[in-house]
Amino acid sequence: MEHRDNDDEDNIFSTGSIFANRELVRIGHVPELSRIVGRDNEVRALGQALGPATIGGPPETTTIYGKTGTGKSLVARCVTREAKLEAERNDVAFQFAYVDCSDYRTDAQASREMAHSLASNLNINGDVPQSGLAAADYRDITWKTLKYNNVNSFVVILDEIDTLDDDELLRSLSRAKESGKASAYIGVICISNKVEFRDRLNERLNSSLQDKELIFDPYDAGQLREILNSRADAFEEDVLEEEVIPKVAALAARAHGDARKAIDTLYEAGRLAETAREQTVTSTHVDEAVERAAINRFQSLIEGTTPHVKYILHALAVLTVETPKTDVFRTHRIYNVYSNFADEDGAEPLSEERVYRLLKEQSFLGITESNHTGGGRGEGSYLEHRLLQDPEIVLQALGRAKTD
Ligand SMILES: Nc1ncnc2c1ncn2[C@@H]1O[C@H](COP(=O)(O)OP(=O)(O)O)[C@@H](O)[C@H]1O
Ligand SMILES: [Mg+2]
Structure with missing residues (x-):
């Protein structure tokens, strides 16, 4: 809870009287399982996959696909955390590790993070060297840690797995038990924001690793x-x-x-x-x-673009706002307005040919759209451009809005 009597106008740290507990709406906050809404089936399915591990058996490996913001990381973390509590109640040594592969993209980094996360969940931080070891050595640390701590079942969450450079970690997790390297049962929860990744993952995983697949749809x-x-x-x-x-x-x-x-x-x-x-x-x-x-x-x-691209977008936005009948404009018309803006700013305007090419590049970025039009008889064909964003937003972003 935030302290309440903090909305004094003279206090430079004053926070007003809007938030009671701002943490709940900040990015990165992991709510309790009881605050997860609208994912009952997914929570249950994952619970079923981890169920055997809470009584000392092998967890099922699960793959979760879905667009960003559909609750994949949240559900995986909360259900795993809950499984650990359930296992504790059953006197079973259950452990897990969470690896966000978008932060640890190489085999060595991800393997180190797995060892790290396991150690920190066991409260034995400091045992994992920060660098210098090969991926396989980091994995050996994990196997040893599991053994010394008599862990029965170990679940690894590989989040954003499509950003991982190769499959070595996944392969060794799937073989560790049968090859005798690890004593614990091992299960993996693979998460990907890209549904397209599915075929590749299926190809790469051996079939024993594909127990279950969950798709998280966008929320309504x-x-x-x-x-x-x-x-x-x-x-x-x-x-x-x-x-x-x-x-x-x-x-x-x-x-x-x-x-x-x-x-x-x-x-x-x-x-x-x-x-x-x-x-x-x-x-x-x-x-x-x-x-x-x-x-x-x-x-x-548009952060990294040149001033000329900004003059061009400014010109197109102004034309779009000031021309009621249409929102498509020929290169030449945009060029005239663009030249004025460049001049006003003390910049030498680029050639029309160059502006034409820059416009085509912006269409590639999804900022504008360029289409050929037939033109009338004897007119030849022209390229016409349309702004795909709200022109007011563009003007604001360029710092050119009238209200500024
Ligand atoms: N069903 C839900 N109930 C409550 N909060 C949710 C739910 N789904 C997502 N959130 C919240 O939305 C944010 C994004 O969820 P996250 O699990 O990170 O999505 P993903 O991993 O699919 O990109 C997080 O802050 C999470 O707490
Ligand atoms: Mg996520």
Whole structure:
């Protein structure tokens, strides 16, 4: 709980009166199993896979696929944590390791992290060398740790496994028991954000490692509403206006079905209310939070581009806003506006040919779309360009909005 009497205007650290427990809506927070909503079947299926390990038998290996923000990491971690508690109640030595392969991409890094995570779950930190060992040596540390601690069953969560450089770790996990290297039963939970990865994984895994497969679908508005409602106690009582959570849920369901982004939008809306020193979070804050997120995304998209690309996008955005009848423009028309902007900024305009090529590149990045049009008789064909983003967002991101 955050301390309450902290909304004094004169206090530079003042946090206002919006949040009661901000942690609940921050990224990285792993809620309790009881706060997981809308994934009952998946929780149960994973529970069944780990069930045997809670009574000293071999866990089933499971693969989870689904887009980002569909609860894969959360469900895997919570159910595994719960399995360990269940095993404790049965006097069974159950251990697990969590490896986010997107942080540890090579075989050696991932194998070290597995040893590390196991050691830290056993409270024997400090036994794993930070570097210098080969992958196989790090794995030997794991096998030894399991043995010295009389572990019956060991579950390894390999999150974002599609970012792992090779399959050595997976292969050795699947063989460790039968080859006599490890004494414990070993199970793996493989998680991938890419459903396309499935064929490759199936090819690479030996069939004994493919007990179970779960697909996590994007959340619908109802599920997102439940997820957000279960975190509403992040806010002080009566601070969230009634329409806020349904609105965030509806927008998120329409755009992506990603719970992480939905929670983040709710948090940002709260922060906007807090910064403005308002007493409630309203649907206007939600609109603003969504718009800010779009601006931020666009800004990072154009971060590395040259000033000329920015003049071009500025020109196209202005044309789009100021021309009511159409949103497609020929290169030449964009070029004229672009040249003015470059001039105003004291930059020598590039050739029209170069601008034409830059526009085609932006279409490659998904910022604009370029199409050939027939033109009239004797006119030849032209390339026409359209901005794929909301022009107001583009202007804001470029720092060119009128309200700035
Ligand atoms: N069913 C759910 N109930 C409660 N919170 C959820 C649920 N699904 C996802 N979340 C939250 O949304 C965020 C993203 O979930 P995560 O498991 O990391 O997604 P993924 O691994 O599929 O990308 C996390 O903060 C998580 O706590
Ligand atoms: Mg994840």
